[in-house]
Amino acid sequence: MRRGLRLVWLGGVAVLLMALVTKGVERLLHPETLPVRSVVIEGDFQYLDRQAVSETLVPYASGGFFSLDLRPVERAVEAMPWVHGVSVRREWPDRLVVRVDEQVPVARWGETALLNQYGELFHPPVETQPEGLPALWGRDGRERPLMERYLAVQARLADVGLEVEGLQEDARRSWVIRLQDGSQVVMGRGMDTDRLDRLVRMYPRLTEHRDEPIKRIDMRYTNGIAVAWGEPAEALE
The missing domain is CATH 3.10.20.310 (membrane protein fhac)
Incomplete structure (x- = not known):
């Protein structure tokens, strides 16, 4: 009998404690309790x-x-x-x-988007975007590969004093390097390091004996290159 009364008493205490805990939790979760100031x-x-x-x-x-x-x-x-x-x-x-x-912008993507340091796209208002970022163009999903390619090309061409303004890749993955001086380097398909090395070796020779600015360099040849020259600076004034 005493054992039964004890169990009933303990059960009652447990119910009371649960009620108090529930009430306390409800009180804590009330928006007016400890408001954020x-x-x-x-x-x-x-x-x-x-x-x-x-x-x-x-x-x-x-x-x-x-x-x-x-x-x-x-x-x-x-x-x-x-x-x-x-x-x-x-x-x-x-x-x-x-x-x-x-966000940390490292490149422009197309006309309106930017790329961050992870190669991720984001779309801030155009009027808030900084000037002077390298410009990359390509198909959706090619953001990270083109950013990595840009960094590699920029580092390699810096050896001969060339500054890269941006890269452009078409649907067939044929790509073009755009340089700060307005000239272009057509690279063909894929990241061919042999072509890039050939450009670095030959570029100083291209500018050594001619005053005309280079307009376009085509690297899509097995053993050589094709160069299109612009008009001399005097003729453009």
Whole structure:
């Protein structure tokens, strides 16, 4: 009998404790309990407007410390065009910390898009895009290979004082190097390092005995190259 009463008593205590815990959790999750009073935005910005980030957060960053859903806060900031990544955390007792990683543009893709350092496309407003980036053109899905090719070509041609403005690849993967002086180098299909080495060897000889600027170099020959010359600078004035 006593054992039965004891079990009933323990059961009652357990029910009471569960009720208290449930009530406590409900209280903690109530939006008015421990409200978030400050939002800290972390990150180094060159293109993002910190005030714009703050204004974006306003509709999402209000509520209780425990009840606030962090995922909508992240999504709201991630939707901003110059944002690469976002992390949000709570800091006791009433602070929300939003860490924003800005996109780092390394090249232009086509007419309106940019590539970041990972070869990923993003589409900030054209008027916010920086000048002087190398320009890459190609089919969708070729962003990373062309960026890697550009870096390799840029490093190799720097040995003979050539600055690469950009690369263009067509649907058949035939590609062209565009140089800062306005000339072009037609490379054919694929990344043929032998052709690139031949260009580096022969370029100094091409400019050694002629004053006319080079307009176009065609590397699609097995053992040689074809060169088209522009008019002398005097004739263009």
